[in-house]
Amino acid sequence: MSAIVTISDLRKTYDGGLTALNGVDLAIEEGEILALLGPNGAGKTTLISAICGIVSPSAGQVVVGGHDIAGAYRAARALIGLVPQEISLEPFEKVLTTVRFSRGLFGKRRDDALVESILRKLSLWDKRDSQVKELSGGMKRRVLIAKALSHEPRVLFLDEPTAGVDVELRRDMWEIVKELKAQGVTIILTTHYIEEAEAIADRIAVISKGQILLVEEKDKLMRRMGRKQLTIELDRPLEEIPEALAGYGLEPGPVAGTLVYSYDSQGERTGITRLLNDLQAAGLQLRDVSTRESSLEEIFVGLVAGDAGEERS
Amino acid sequence: MNLEAVRAIYVFEMGRTFRTLLQSVVSPVLSTSLYFIVFGAAIGSRIQEVEGVSYGAFIVPGLIMLTVLTQSVSNASFGIYFPKFIGTIYEHLSAPASFLEITAGYVLAAATKSLAIGLIILATSFFFVELSIAHPFWMVIFLVLTCLSFSLLGFIIGIWARSFEQLQLVPLLVITPLVFLGGSFYSISMLPPFWQSVTLFNPVVYLVSGFRWAFFGLADVSLGLSLAAILGFTGLCLAVIWWIFTTGWRLRQ
Ligand SMILES: Nc1ncnc2c1ncn2[C@@H]1O[C@H](COP(=O)(O)OP(=O)(O)OP(=O)(O)O)[C@@H](O)[C@H]1O
Ligand SMILES: [Mg+2]
Numbered sequence: 001m002s003a004i005v006t007i008s009d010l011r012k013t014y015d016g017g018l019t020a021l022n023g024v025d026l027a028i029e030e031g032e033i034l035a036l037l038g039p040n041g042a043g044k045t046t047l048i049s050a051i052c053g054i055v056s057p058s059a060g061q062v063v064v065g066g067h068d069i070a071g072a073y074r075a076a077r078a079l080i081g082l083v084p085q086e087i088s089l090e091p092f093e094k095v096l097t098t099v100r101f102s103r104g105l106f107g108k109r110r111d112d113a114l115v116e117s118i119l120r121k122l123s124l125w126d127k128r129d130s131q132v133k134e135l136s137g138g139m140k141r142r143v144l145i146a147k148a149l150s151h152e153p154r155v156l157f158l159d160e161p162t163a164g165v166d167v168e169l170r171r172d173m174w175e176i177v178k179e180l181k182a183q184g185v186t187i188i189l190t191t192h193y194i195e196e197a198e199a200i201a202d203r204i205a206v207i208s209k210g211q212i213l214l215v216e217e218k219d220k221l222m223r224r225m226g227r228k229q230l231t232i233e234l235d236r237p238l239e240e241i242p243e244a245l246a247g248y249g250l251e252p253g254p255v256a257g258t259l260v261y262s263y264d265s266q267g268e269r270t271g272i273t274r275l276l277n278d279l280q281a282a283g284l285q286l287r288d289v290s291t292r293e294s295s296l297e298e299i300f301v302g303l304v305a306g307d308a309g310e311e312r313s
Numbered sequence: 314m315n316l317e318a319v320r321a322i323y324v325f326e327m328g329r330t331f332r333t334l335l336q337s338v339v340s341p342v343l344s345t346s347l348y349f350i351v352f353g354a355a356i357g358s359r360i361q362e363v364e365g366v367s368y369g370a371f372i373v374p375g376l377i378m379l380t381v382l383t384q385s386v387s388n389a390s391f392g393i394y395f396p397k398f399i400g401t402i403y404e405h406l407s408a409p410a411s412f413l414e415i416t417a418g419y420v421l422a423a424a425t426k427s428l429a430i431g432l433i434i435l436a437t438s439f440f441f442v443e444l445s446i447a448h449p450f451w452m453v454i455f456l457v458l459t460c461l462s463f464s465l466l467g468f469i470i471g472i473w474a475r476s477f478e479q480l481q482l483v484p485l486l487v488i489t490p491l492v493f494l495g496g497s498f499y500s501i502s503m504l505p506p507f508w509q510s511v512t513l514f515n516p517v518v519y520l521v522s523g524f525r526w527a528f529f530g531l532a533d534v535s536l537g538l539s540l541a542a543i544l545g546f547t548g549l550c551l552a553v554i555w556w557i558f559t560t561g562w563r564l565r566q
Contacts, residue, residue: 014566015566049403049566052403052406052407053406053407053565054403054406054407054565054566055565055566056561056565056566073409074315074409074410074411075409076409077407077408077409078409080407082403082404082407084400084403086400088399088400088401088403089399089401090395090396090399090401091399092329092332093325093328097325097328100321101321101322101324101325102404103321104317104318104320104321104322104324105317105318105321105322105404105405105408105410106317106318106408106409106410107315107317107318107408107409107410108317109317147404
């Protein structure tokens with residue numbers, strides 16, 4: 001695989017003096033789904049806007065499909081589709097006209113069959129003659145997606161495509177994203193629903209304070225960073241954790257009478273056998289045990305919190 | 314050239330015009346008719362002729378210019394201000410289209426609309442006064458150039474404006490006075506010498522003069538100067554727009 005988007009030392013300081021991008025380096029592979037995660041204000045939208053030509057970068061370089069976004073903006077932008085975070089649509093326009101408009105704006109000939117198939121796929125065909133202002137929020141977001149797809153982009157940026165979209169639609173959206181991937185489209189998606197990244201992304205990039213903290217294959221990341229938790233249910237609540245068990249870092253669980261032991265699932269020794277032996281030696285009776293793998297969300301929260309901690313010290 | 318983009322913007326903008334066709338056309342026609350009644354009938358009964366042309370006919374070119382200028386500025390400025398205001402400008406900025414193509418789409422649409430209105434007013438004026446056009450070809454040339462150049466100005470105003478108030482301020486505070494003081498309703502030669510010289514700094518003078526020449530063969534300034542002034546003004550507007558798009562002024566953060 002080769003990179004279709006290469007971002008080198010991209011920086012953006014807004015007029016007010018706020019630095020939203022602080023030297024971003026990122027290579028996006030052709031055909032992948034990259035989830036860009038980061039807390040509010042991390043710089044996700046700024047990064048996407050800079051690549052798409054909406055924000056002028058202060059420094060750095062972006063190359064899309066071999067074309068520099070500044071020097072060869074026409075060739076670069078012709079490859080890119082954008083679904084913005086904010087819902088911005090002409091309220092009095094009809095769905096069909098606004099989607100057709102996008103295709104024309106990107107220099108593509110009118111193609112009614114293609115536009116129809118996109119609208120059908122997004123369940124908007126029945127609404128094609130409605131004015132945009134008559135649509136619900138979720139439908140409007142789908143119109144934005146239809147507009148971006150109408151000019152057949154090779155690289156699609158989805159800035160929080162499923163914000164405010166109901167569960168069923170979200171799953172439909174995931175299907176559409178997977179279908180696009182199957183057609184060879186590269187997809188960059190930001191989201192605050194981490195289960196979404198978990199469900200569809202190939203790789204995860206984490207951005208915080210305008211810098212990329214990490215880019216890694218989702219599966220590897222989850223294996224590497226994944227910690228497992230063993231929840232031990234005792235037959236009666238404990239006043240305090242016995243001295244003999246001090247070395248295990250046990251924490252009280254969510255329910256009275258439970259203890260939680262965290263361990264590295266990749267580690268040589270998990271320490272579970274020893275813990276169970278020591279529990280018995282301490283005279284504690286076990287009612288039940290269960291294990292759970294940490295989700296991407298917990299990994300993410302850990303990463304970003306770690307970053308904030310470094311900043312403070 | 315991304316001609317599809319020009320066409321897409323043009324069609325989109327014309328669609329907006331047709332949705333509001335009645336108000337687009339009725340109000341300029343109505344207000345021009347009022348001007349005819351007030352200026353032509355009331356004042357015209359006292360001023361019989363200006364340079365051998367009946368006063369009612371004499372003001373026709375000025376009236377058309379007044380409407381065409383204000384319409385061009387307000388159509389084009391609204392056309393680009395609206396996407397900025399509601400945020401849909403993101404699509405124009407991210408499209409593989411140059412400043413010339415985006416400008417062409419908006420400006421051609423605005424100019425088409427004001428040209429149509431200008432022609433409708435011309436047709437209306439035949440109901441009020443006896444009129445003959447000495448140089449129809451040049452009349453159309455001046456009309457088209459005016460629509461284009463002032464739509465360009467409107468486009469710049471639309472990008473500059475940060476609020477609807479600002480958007481309306483310029484036509485109200487700048488265009489209308491310039492047109493009224495630009496010899497629309499009188500000949501410059503009727504002014505005292507000092508004011509005659511001051512007036513020559515008003516670009517509208519050259520438009521009205523050239524346009525009136527096309528009707529009656531009478532001009533305040535020479536035809537060549539009128540043409541040069543319009544073309545120079547157009548060039549200036551294009552240069553400003555080029556600068557706006559290269560720097561992203563008021564468009565890109
Ligand atoms: N137009 C602007 N002018 C000045 N500062 C801005 C502008 N847009 C964004 N910022 C600032 O830049 C920083 C990054 O914002 P950005 O919108 O890129 O974050 P984000 O990661 O997309 O956040 P969210 O998850 O909330 O969408 C924020 O501190 C924000 O306040
Ligand atoms: Mg954002």
